[in-house]
Amino acid sequence: MHRGWGLNMRKKILLLGSGELGKEFVIAAKRLGQYVVAVDSYDNAPAMQVADEREVIPMLDGKELDRVVAKHGPDLIVPEIEAIRTERCYEYEKQGIQVIPSARAVNFTMNRKAIRDLAAKDLKVRTARYEYATSAEELEQAAGRMGLPCVVKPLMSSSGKGQSVVRTTDDIKKAWEYASTKGRGDYREAIVEEFINFHTEITLLTVTQRSGKTLFCPPLGHRQERGDYMESWMPVAISGKQLKEAQQVADKVTRALTGAGIWGVEFFLTEDDVYFSELSPRPHDTGMVTLAGTTNLSEFELHCRAVLGLPIPEITLERAGASAVILAHDESKSQPRYAGLEKALSFPKSDVRIFGKPVTRVHRRMGVALAYDKPDADVSQLRKKAKEIADCVRVN
Secondary structure (H helix, E strand, O other): OOOOOOOOOOOEEEEEOOOHHHHHHHHHHHHOOOEEEEEEOOOOOHHHHOOOEEEEOOOOOHHHHHHHHHHHOOOEEEEOOOOOOOOHHHHHHHOOOEEOOOHHHHHHHOOHHHHHHHHHHHOOOOEOOEEEEOOHHHHHHHHHHHOOOEEEEEOOOOOOOOOEEEOOHHHHHHHHHHHHHHOOOOOOOEEEEEOOOOOEEEEEEEEEOOOOOOEEOOOEEEEEEOOEEEEEEEOOOOOHHHHHHHHHHHHHHHHHHOOOEEEEEEEEEOOOOEEEEEEEOOOOHHHHHHHHOOEOOOHHHHHHHHHHOOOOOOOOEOOEEEEEEEEOOOOEOOOOOEEOHHHHOOOOOEEEEEOOOOOEOOOOEEEEEEEEEOOOOOHHHHHHHHHHHHHHOEEO
16 A cells, blocks of 8 residues: 555645636635635635635734634645735744645745845856835836836736836836836835847646655746736747756745745746846746646646645646636625636637626736647647637626
8 A cells, every 4th residue: 555545645735826827726624624714804705605714814914814724623734826915824833734835935025125036046047137225216217227128027916916117217106106006015126137138938736745756747838917917828949958958947946945836937038048036936827828727727626736835747748728817807805707608618728717806996807818729739829819818708
């Protein structure tokens, strides 16, 4: 008998953050017989709709987080968002609770300063040149040294919120206000980055295991607007040399952070070089393309297996696929209604996932359209098809 096969594999998982990525993780966990408590700052969040229990707390309130942990006594804590009191995770590990992927990883990746300095200064990984700013004046000085255009991001945010490109000096004040007000948490500091003239931005989904080698999904391409994910596709065109370099960097950074789970490691590709951009120690929004069956296991199934210590024999490309987000265009406090699903679902080799968010706001992601075909299919046509499907759905 394999070691561990005779043990009770039913774990209690405390999920911190209950958005659409958390929802898919809960579904994967329930399929493997797990018990999940979903936590977020608002009720009826997507993951709460499929979890066993729910808790609504201010996510940056350390005392409330401690209370929920003590109340439920979880075996595992799985953060889905950055905006939590990540420093408390060290104490939870001391209590014998497994933090995913680790307290060290969660703390290093919760803000861009820690992870960028680790990558660029400690691990000597190639990144864009960068500086930090704590005011509009400091941002202006940093932009002057960096050169225009440059990119400004909050130290802590998700899905590109608060990110902008400064093209002229007139953009600096607006960029500072956007970064300092739209970031998550209580940080009023921004990172100012050199603008990399890249031709493709990719995510390399990387799976680290408790026992077993690090595995990589086929790299996927993605496109952003307003710093937010709009579409992704798999596979993406990349040279063998650049893929090998990206895998080496991803392996190096994840080993330094420690822990088991899936990581969304982002890179910029130029004609000759690979630049490390960012890293998330959890399923990545661009990885929703795996819901189209592009790989033998979706990123959520991979994450679930890795955190539970279950075997992942291999990751294989099964289909070419593309995803395109379905956005809300208005703000509403009432339960959203969706029109156009009949038309959207009439496309062959496609699917639509509605996230189930209880309210809308402008540009909020409310669902995703998926298109797929055989592994050697024309990805550009799949991208076009996914966008066409997404455009069919109207959120009212």
